[in-house]
Amino acid sequence: MTAIDAGQPVLAAPERRRPIGLLLVAVPVLLVIWLIIWPIISAVIQTVWVKTPEGGNSFSVETYRFFFSDGYSLSNLSITLWTTGVCAILLLVVCLPIALYLRFSDSKVAAYVQGLAIFPMFVPSIILSFAFIRVLGPNGTVDLVFNAVGLPKIRSPYLTPWGPVIGLVWDNIPLTVLILLSGLGNVSNQAIEAARDVGAGKLALLWHIILPRISNSVLVAISFAVLGIFSAFTLPYVLGPAAPEMMGPFMQRTFRELFEPQTAITQAVITFGFCIVFGLFYVRSVARNQAP
Amino acid sequence: MSVLKIKDVSKIFPNGNVRAVDSFSLEVADGELVCLLGPSGSGKSTLLRMVGGFERPTSGEMTIDGEDITHVPPEKRPTGMVFQSHALWTHMNVFKNLAFGLKLRKVAPDEIKRRVEAVLDLVGLAGYGTRHVAQLSGGQQQRVALARSLVLEPKILLLDEPFASLDQHLRERLREEVRDIQQRLKITTLFVTHGQDEALSMADRIVVMRDGKTEQIDRPDVVYREPQTPFVAGFIGTMNLIEGNVANGIFSKAGYSTPLPVSDGPAILAVRPEALDLAVASEGSQGKVHRVTDYGTHGLVDLELNDATRVKAMVSHPDLFRAGQGVTLAPRAIAAYRDGVVIHRA
Ligand SMILES: Nc1ncnc2c1ncn2[C@@H]1O[C@H](COP(=O)(O)OP(=O)(O)OP(=O)(O)O)[C@@H](O)[C@H]1O
Ligand SMILES: [Mg+2]
Numbered sequence: 093m094t095a096i097d098a099g100q101p102v103l104a105a106p107e108r109r110r111p112i113g114l115l116l117v118a119v120p121v122l123l124v125i126w127l128i129i130w131p132i133i134s135a136v137i138q139t140v141w142v143k144t145p146e147g148g149n150s151f152s153v154e155t156y157r158f159f160f161s162d163g164y165s166l167s168n169l170s171i172t173l174w175t176t177g178v179c180a181i182l183l184l185v186v187c188l189p190i191a192l193y194l195r196f197s198d199s200k201v202a203a204y205v206q207g208l209a210i211f212p213m214f215v216p217s218i219i220l221s222f223a224f225i226r227v228l229g230p231n232g233t234v235d236l237v238f239n240a241v242g243l244p245k246i247r248s249p250y251l252t253p254w255g256p257v258i259g260l261v262w263d264n265i266p267l268t269v270l271i272l273l274s275g276l277g278n279v280s281n282q283a284i285e286a287a288r289d290v291g292a293g294k295l296a297l298l299w300h301i302i303l304p305r306i307s308n309s310v311l312v313a314i315s316f317a318v319l320g321i322f323s324a325f326t327l328p329y330v331l332g333p334a335a336p337e338m339m340g341p342f343m344q345r346t347f348r349e350l351f352e353p354q355t356a357i358t359q360a361v362i363t364f365g366f367c368i369v370f371g372l373f374y375v376r377s378v379a380r381n382q383a384p
Numbered sequence: 385m386s387v388l389k390i391k392d393v394s395k396i397f398p399n400g401n402v403r404a405v406d407s408f409s410l411e412v413a414d415g416e417l418v419c420l421l422g423p424s425g426s427g428k429s430t431l432l433r434m435v436g437g438f439e440r441p442t443s444g445e446m447t448i449d450g451e452d453i454t455h456v457p458p459e460k461r462p463t464g465m466v467f468q469s470h471a472l473w474t475h476m477n478v479f480k481n482l483a484f485g486l487k488l489r490k491v492a493p494d495e496i497k498r499r500v501e502a503v504l505d506l507v508g509l510a511g512y513g514t515r516h517v518a519q520l521s522g523g524q525q526q527r528v529a530l531a532r533s534l535v536l537e538p539k540i541l542l543l544d545e546p547f548a549s550l551d552q553h554l555r556e557r558l559r560e561e562v563r564d565i566q567q568r569l570k571i572t573t574l575f576v577t578h579g580q581d582e583a584l585s586m587a588d589r590i591v592v593m594r595d596g597k598t599e600q601i602d603r604p605d606v607v608y609r610e611p612q613t614p615f616v617a618g619f620i621g622t623m624n625l626i627e628g629n630v631a632n633g634i635f636s637k638a639g640y641s642t643p644l645p646v647s648d649g650p651a652i653l654a655v656r657p658e659a660l661d662l663a664v665a666s667e668g669s670q671g672k673v674h675r676v677t678d679y680g681t682h683g684l685v686d687l688e689l690n691d692a693t694r695v696k697a698m699v700s701h702p703d704l705f706r707a708g709q710g711v712t713l714a715p716r717a718i719a720a721y722r723d724g725v726v727i728h729r730a
Contacts, residue, residue: 280471282467282468282469282470282471283471283472283473283474285436285465285467285471286465286467286471286472286473286529286532287484288438288457288458288459289436289459289463289464289465289533290459290532290536291459291460291488291536292459292484292485292488296488300484301473304475305475
């Protein structure tokens with residue numbers, strides 16, 4: 093009798109804990125469904141389940157057909173893709189050397205460089221935009237300096253497609269550097285020295301030893317940057333040209349100024365679709381890299 | 385046919401102003417295996433890394449076969465280094481780890497294959513080429529690291545405590561294997577260790593280092609039998625170092641005395657436990673048994689001189705001794721040191 097009594101609570105405990113566990117999991121799952129999944133589904137439904145002139149509802153892909161046949165919409169989409177691609181490449185070109193320097197330099201300057209590289213993280217986009225305009229805009233610092241030393245006026249990138257590119261790259265440097273740096277932390281000094289020992293010069297070292305070891309970090313960094321840049325709003329809105337415009341400002345204008353919520357939602361769903369594709373690509377590459 | 389010469393090499397690390405290696409000179413003959421032995425922080429790794437090209441000497445020069453390599457970067461040096469651990473490239477399999485250096489040298493693919501397989505065979509890992517390095521045991525990984533250096537046929541092989549992260553048993557086996565391979569290939573080798581067993585069992589010559597300086601360079605048996613300084617005497621094997629005074633040819637310390645034909649003054653008397661005979665004495669005892677440890681094949685007696693100076697003696701019949709007993713000491717071989725150098729040996 094005592095043995096059975098003593099045994100019961102031990103056996104019963106997991107049974108009693110299970111609902112609590114489920115409850116704990118259920119809360120975030122429900123939140124995700126309510127706040128993310130449902131709006132997505134509802135947005136998609138809104139764009140394909142449209143009101144007919146007779147007052148009823150019917151299935152139609154008219155809004156999408158319009159988007160993909162409208163020259164202006166398409167040029168907005170392509171400027172967004174172009175900006176994203178150029179930013180991704182520039183980010184790698186700028187951040188990889190910074191991260192490599194921070195990882196392998198033991199000089200005291202490295203600490204300041206790190207501080208500088210992380211600094212943009214604490215600057216709101218809107219302040220960044222105004223700083224950009226004052227430095228690179230018409231009659232900005234660069235113009236004044238060039239003028240003072242007698243150099244010709246440069247064409248300001250302000251209000252051209254390069255405006256958002258410069259702003260977005262600057263804005264994304266900190267996160268990219270941090271992610272790359274954490275990846276580089278996994279490359280041991282001895283592995284590097286062993287490679288030099290067997291005759292690897294700087295380039296061979298980078299290409300055959302360092303890059304393969306941080307390929308995951310590069311993927312993560314680029315995915316984060318791409319996802320953020322593709323749907324960016326403030327910087328393209330303030331710094332970019334009026335037309336063509338990136339998807340962020342385009343959606344906003346369609347919604348607020350043209351009062352076409354249906355069209356705006358379609359644009360959002362298309363933007364979301366691209367992001368999903370990037371996301372899937374990222375998940376697949378990481379999974380493939382992790383399988384040895 | 386490779387000779388390594390190190391001439392007056394010093395290394396001062398700017399941060400902290402540490403003199404890690406101090407006017408160090410050494411000549412390693414062709415096919416010789418020299419062990420750098422010393423306590424932690426004595427500058428062994430720093431010296432080896434300077435030979436490999438990973439640290440720049442503050443002064444001095446190094447040559448391999450007469451060619452000055454002092455300022456040659458590691459990727460251009462004819463040296464091969466085996467690191468303590470974590471030096472294999474985990475994104476490559478065993479074959480690729482070995483082939484990497486050959487590929488950089490633009491060796492033809494079938495030649496690469498032949499050489500890699502030959503070296504894998506040499507280190508006892510034939511057929512392991514397609515294994516991922518993460519799937520290897522610690523001992524196998526160090527063999528791959530060794531093979532990776534050997535496949536390039538370096539003139540000088542450098543090993544920095546390659547077995548430090550392995551267990552005792554494996555360490556002893558790999559020690560023998562490395563020695564075999566080294567002798568078969570007749571490759572000039574510099575080996576860093578802080579384990580005296582390792583140095584004594586593997587080396588043609590041992591360099592005992594302390595604070596970046598050489599204490600003694602000799603064959604292992606000479607280093608063991610005839611340590612030149614009290615530091616070497618205390619560092620290699622077990623040695624009783626008794627600090628006392630000499631007056632009229634008699635060394636004395638706290639009731640213990642023995643003839644020592646040197647001039648008057650302070651001296652350190654050095655006696656190996658295996659060279660110290662003990663006899664139980666009811667009166668006129670020079671020391672007292674503190675503890676007896678029976679190791680089966682022999683015993684070790686810890687005793688105290690009258691002022692609590694500890695002395696160890698190896699005995700063949702530990703059951704003859706009991707804690708608290710008075711004993712007399714009769715050393716069979718002694719050495720004496722004064723001012724850091726040996727002044728007498730008998
Ligand atoms: N990069 C460095 N910067 C500053 N000091 C260093 C550096 N590397 C080594 N040292 C110092 O140089 C001295 C010698 O170090 P080294 O690593 O050569 O010793 P070691 O004999 O290999 O010791 P261990 O047996 O612990 O490996 C130590 O005092 C160490 O603190
Ligand atoms: Mg060391």
